[in-house]
Amino acid sequence: MVIDPVCGMEIEEEEAAASRTYKGKTYYFCSQACREEFDEAPEDYIDEY
Numbered sequence: 001m002v003i004d005p006v007c008g009m010e011i012e013e014e015e016a017a018a019s020r021t022y023k024g025k026t027y028y029f030c031s032q033a034c035r036e037e038f039d040e041a042p043e044d045y046i047d048e049y
């Protein structure tokens with residue numbers, strides 16, 4: 001299971017509607033809309049410092 005960083009939903013990687021690699025890490029999204037939001041401001045959705 002992975003967490004969609006935009007909406008917080010738990011999803012299976014193979015069922016993710018979209019994914020995006022950012023700074024060497026791959027993020028998975030429940031929908032294209034969540035991926036688009038992530039693309040607008042990735043830093044807002046990454047909890048790492």
Ligand SMILES: [Zn+2]
Pocket residue numbers: 004006007008009029030031034
């Ligand atoms: Zn989502």
